[in-house]
Amino acid sequence: MPTPNPAALEFLQTRRSRPAKTLTTPVPDRAALMPLLEAAARTPDHGKLEPWRFIVLERPALLRLAAATEARGADAGIEPERIAKSVLQFSDAHLAVAVISSPKPSEKIPEIEQLLSSGAVCLALLNAALAAGWGANWLTGWMAHDPVFRREALGLSEGETVSGFIHIGTERAAPPERPRPDLGAITTWVTE
Template sequence: MPTPNPQALEFLQTRRSRPAKTLDAPVPDREALTELLRAAARTPDHGKLEPWRFIVVDRAAMAPLAELAQTRGEALELAPEQIAKGRAQFDQGHLAVVVVEVQKPSQKIPALEQTYSAGAVCLALLNAALAAGWGANWLSGWASHDRMFMEQGFALAPHERIAGIIHIGTEKSAPPERPRPDLEAITTWL
């Protein structure tokens, strides 16, 4: 018989992301954040390739990223509301971890599985932060998919891209529960 971990299961069944705009200081210090990164790095990585890495963005680094989002949004001729949304996560952010997908050559592990692993790291980091009592939110948005933003903002190489930006902080207000998927509608039993 397996040994259950009811606390872990309860956490997973009740976990709830916190909207990034509701996160404030204080944020985890370097030691606390290192523990969260260590937990996230335990994600299955398909052949021990470690097809991801972390970039920690503190409050001081947010303002230049907000300005870059503004500049890139204007260059892309995006609508003003899109530009505002693209820069808002940096204008409002106090601490974020950029999870960078790092595609590595492998005859054994397909590129798509490396992408899945990077996504799993995002969720693992999000859940680690929530389990540690912090508020956390996984964001992306147009800026995180813009090649020039990735290269200018984070010095990403051509074989790298942003898998997600995980904002971590102290929640100012608890979000309401939201509807969850209808398991009957999305589950097939064979």
């Protein structure tokens, strides 16, 4: 018979990301952030490859990334409105953790499983931050998918990608609840 953890289940059933633009200071310091990273690193990882890593982006780094976003967006011909929105993702932030997908060569573990593990790290970090009482949000944006930005602004190696920027801070105002999926419409029961 399983041993239920009702508090954990209730948290997962009611968890809610907080819009990054509503997050402000204070943000977790290194001592408060380390347990969140530790929780995220407990993500399923077939083959124990650790096909992901963290880049903690503090305020000065975020401001540098905002400037890099503006410059790279202009060079890449991104629409000015899209650039402006993307710049705000960094310039308005006080702390974000970039979760980097860093696949390892493996004959047994396909790259897609390693990529999925990196996405699971994003969700685990997001949930750990929320469970610790912080506001948090998982963002990407065109910058996460731009190879030049990844290489020049974040220093990523060939083959590394950004799975997400997890913004963490103090929530200014709780957003209203949003509609949730209709489980009947997305669930198939296979009985034979």
